[in-house]
Amino acid sequence: MSGPAVALTVAGSDSGGGAGLQADLHTFAAFGVHGTTAVTAVTVQNTVGVTGVHEIPPQIVADQIGAVVEDLRPTAVKTGMLASAPIIEAIGAAFRQHGIGRGGTIPLVLDPVCASMHGDPLLEPDALDALRGLFALATVVTPNLDETQLLVGTRDQRDAARALLALGAEHALVKGGHGTGPRSRDLLTDGVTEIWLDAERIETGNTHGSGDTLAAATAARLAGGDSLPDAVRAAKRYVTRAVATSYSVGAGHGPVGHPPADEPVRASAAGDEVVAARAGATP
Numbered sequence: 197m198s199g200p201a202v203a204l205t206v207a208g209s210d211s212g213g214g215a216g217l218q219a220d221l222h223t224f225a226a227f228g229v230h231g232t233t234a235v236t237a238v239t240v241q242n243t244v245g246v247t248g249v250h251e252i253p254p255q256i257v258a259d260q261i262g263a264v265v266e267d268l269r270p271t272a273v274k275t276g277m278l279a280s281a282p283i284i285e286a287i288g289a290a291f292r293q294h295g296i297g298r299g300g301t302i303p304l305v306l307d308p309v310c311a312s313m314h315g316d317p318l319l320e321p322d323a324l325d326a327l328r329g330l331f332a333l334a335t336v337v338t339p340n341l342d343e344t345q346l347l348v349g350t351r352d353q354r355d356a357a358r359a360l361l362a363l364g365a366e367h368a369l370v371k372g373g374h375g376t377g378p379r380s381r382d383l384l385t386d387g388v389t390e391i392w393l394d395a396e397r398i399e400t401g402n403t404h405g406s407g408d409t410l411a412a413a414t415a416a417r418l419a420g421g422d423s424l425p426d427a428v429r430a431a432k433r434y435v436t437r438a439v440a441t442s443y444s445v446g447a448g449h450g451p452v453g454h455p456p457a458d459e460p461v462r463a464s465a466a467g468d469e470v471v472a473a474r475a476g477a478t479p
């Protein structure tokens with residue numbers, strides 16, 4: 197059996213179409229990956245801000261994950277807006293049950309979304325501990341500098357990475373998009389090796405969805421069987437092109453573009469084969 201690789205995003209809906217699961221699906225499609233979703237919340241959102249959030253019942257979130265995993269067999273999973281502590285607890289239990297994340301066979305890219313780029317909250321304030329608790333499952337956790345400040349109390353990329361690894365993540369990717377200076381530098385580390393991913397900072401206010409796009413591109417490449425460092429390198433090249441092709445729509449911050457990937461995931465091996473290879477089984 198052959199077909200495209202499959203990835204799953206566990207995320208919120210952005211009615212403005214720039215971030216959240218909409219950005220994830222655009223990104224998966226750009227890589228030739230079949231995208232699936234477990235929706236955590238519906239946001240009332242446009243380019244100016246977020247004016248409402250409707251949370252999905254935790255059991256329905258967990259059931260979406262189960263339905264997708266049992267039938268479509270994703271070979272990578274990405275999380276974005278998780279909304280509340282009860283939703284996070286339900287997701288953690290579903291991940292453990294279905295072999296998602298560390299200790300399982302399906303790699304997990306965990307983007308710890310706390311607020312929108314407008315500063316509107318996307319996570320209930322009492323859910324920070326639950327979110328930190330999920331890090332022990334993460335193949336990679338991908339905070340921006342505002343999120344490292346909230347989660348581990350620092351905006352220093354090296355210090356933040358160290359603290360994130362201490363919470364159990366296998367790799368930390370601390371993004372520098374919210375920094376200053378002519379370069380946009382992200383730090384990827386597993387505590388032994390440091391990789392600085394460096395790109396020109398593009399002058400634009402239209403970066404809505406850049407973080408989701410980086411994490412989704414990483415998941416897309418992982419779904420095709422890349423190692424984590426290779427997946428992140430390809431994702432960084434892609435998000436730089438995405439920012440370069442961003443555009444204005446609406447009165448506020450426009451979205452990044454999603455051009456076809458230069459490094460698409462090969463239509464391949466069914467998910468089972470990728471999982472078997474990852475688990476070290478003989479194909």
Ligand SMILES: Nc1ncnc2c1ncn2[C@@H]1O[C@H](COP(=O)(O)OP(=O)(O)OP(=O)(O)O)[C@@H](O)[C@H]1O
Binds near residue numbers: 397409
């Ligand atoms: N102006 C820019 N020029 C080039 N790269 C950028 C720019 N802004 C962000 N990036 C890159 O985009 C990715 C996302 O970074 P950022 O720190 O903005 O994450 P984020 O805040 O989670 O994104 P989002 O705006 O979706 O919430 C990183 O690889 C970052 O280096």
Ligand SMILES: Cc1ncc(COP(=O)(O)O)c(N)n1
Binds near residue numbers: 207208309313405
């Ligand atoms: C549903 C949802 N998920 C994630 C983001 C973060 O994206 P950004 O920081 O670009 O606003 C968002 N605004 N909405």
